[in-house]
Amino acid sequence: SAVISQKPSRDICQRGTSLTIQCQVDSQVTMMFWYRQQPGQSLTLIATANQGSEATYESGFVIDKFPISRPNLTFSTLTVSNMSPEDSSIYLCSVGVSGDYGYTFGSGTRLTVV
Amino acid sequence: AQSVTQLGSHVSVSEGALVLLRCNYSSSVPPYLFWYVQYPNQGLQLLLKYTSAATLVKGINGFEAEFKKSETSFHLTKPSAHMSDAAEYFCAVSFQGAQKLVFGQGTRLTINP
Numbered sequence: 001s002a003v004i005s006q007k008p009s010r011d012i013c014q015r016g017t018s019l020t021i022q023c024q025v026d027s028q029v030t031m032m033f034w035y036r037q038q039p040g041q042s043l044t045l046i047a048t049a050n051q052g053s054e055a056t057y058e059s060g061f062v063i064d065k066f067p068i069s070r071p072n073l074t075f076s077t078l079t080v081s082n083m084s085p086e087d088s089s090i091y092l093c094s095v096g097v098s099g100d101y102g103y104t105f106g107s108g109t110r111l112t113v114v
Numbered sequence: 115a116q117s118v119t120q121l122g123s124h125v126s127v128s129e130g131a132l133v134l135l136r137c138n139y140s141s142s143v144p145p146y147l148f149w150y151v152q153y154p155n156q157g158l159q160l161l162l163k164y165t166s167a168a169t170l171v172k173g174i175n176g177f178e179a180e181f182k183k184s185e186t187s188f189h190l191t192k193p194s195a196h197m198s199d200a201a202e203y204f205c206a207v208s209f210q211g212a213q214k215l216v217f218g219q220g221t222r223l224t225i226n227p
Contacts, residue, residue, distance in 0.1 A: 006157075031213055042204060043158075043217045066227060096213065101146070103208075103215055105158040 002027050006093050006106030013083055013113050020079045021109045028073035031096040033085030034066070037108070038089045046091075049076040083113045116141045118207045120218035121198070128226045133177075133192040135221050137205030140186065145207045147188040148215065149179055152202040161203075164188060200225045 003026040013019050025031065032049040044064055047055040055068035070076040080087055093106040121136040139145055146165045150158040162173025169181040179190045188205060205218040 001160075002174070033214060042220045043215075045214050045216075048214060094158075094215070102160055102163060105150075107157040109154070 001102055002029055002095050002104050004093055004095060004099070004104060004106035006109060008109055009107060010110040011112070013111065015084050015113055017083055018079055018081045019083065019111060020077050021091055021093070023076045023078070023106055025074045025095050028042075029095040029097055030073075031103075032070060032076045033093045033094040033096075033103075034068060034076075034078045034107075035094060036089045037092060043092065046078070079109065081090075083111075085113045088112065088113050116145070116207060116209055116216060118205050118216055118218040120203075120205050120221050122221055124222045124224070126224040126226060127195050129197055130194050133190070133195045133199065134225065135190040135203050135205075135223065137179075137188045137190065137218060138186050139188065139205075139207050141207065141209060143209055145209055147179075147181060147219060148175070148206040148208075149188075149190045150174065150204045150206060151175075152204065152220075154201075158204065161190070195223075195225050197225050197227065199223060 005024040006046050007022045034046040035043040037043045045058050046061045047057040049055050049068050049070040067079045090108045090110050092108045094103050096103040117140045119138045147162040148163045149197050161177050162171045164171050164181045172178045178193045203221050206215040208215050
């Protein structure tokens with residue numbers, strides 16, 4: 001299965017600022033996803049990162065708040081913009097290969113907004 | 115809409131006892147089902163997956179799960195719990211053509227010595 005490097009592993013940020021999270025995969029993958037895990041909660045899909053086109057966002061998530069890039073089949077970034085304490089969560093990158101259905105997750109980015 | 119329900123947000127068992135974590139799904143099409151484990155301060159690790167082959171699926175660390183279509187269930191079991199099994203467990207589902215995962219609420223497993 002693919003190996004994911006997600007950076008940073010954690011950060012403490014001031015409200016009103018932005019943080020960009022990187023997801024690097026060691027092989028080309030068909031699908032890349034970004035999830036949010038709020039404290040003590042399950043995982044919620046933010047968006048599907050599409051290579052060469054705009055990301056597909058889930059209900060309740062918008063591009064202005066969570067812009068996503070995916071310039072190639074091995075790399076994606078998620079930016080959390082204009083942060084507030086409510087954005088304090090773990091953000092996880094996930095990848096999948098078409099036909100395999102064994103989605104792999106990165107180790108996550110633990111974000112605290114103060 | 116498709117969904118996943120995990121019965122019991124917290125399960126506590128004694129070391130050596132049977133582990134049973136429950137997961138039920140709702141779907142109008144055949145699902146693909148997954149169990150993931152999350153250790154403290156770590157990402158998610160795939161335990162096992164069902165993708166329409168054998169209904170009894172064996173995973174890592176001695177875990178297994180059985181897909182029961184009539185009961186719309188995919189419960190996770192392990193015959194004998196070990197202290198290292200203490201973690202958060204998530205059941206998830208994806209559907210043909212949809213690709214994305216929908217997660218259950220999670221079950222925190224505690225192992226008592």
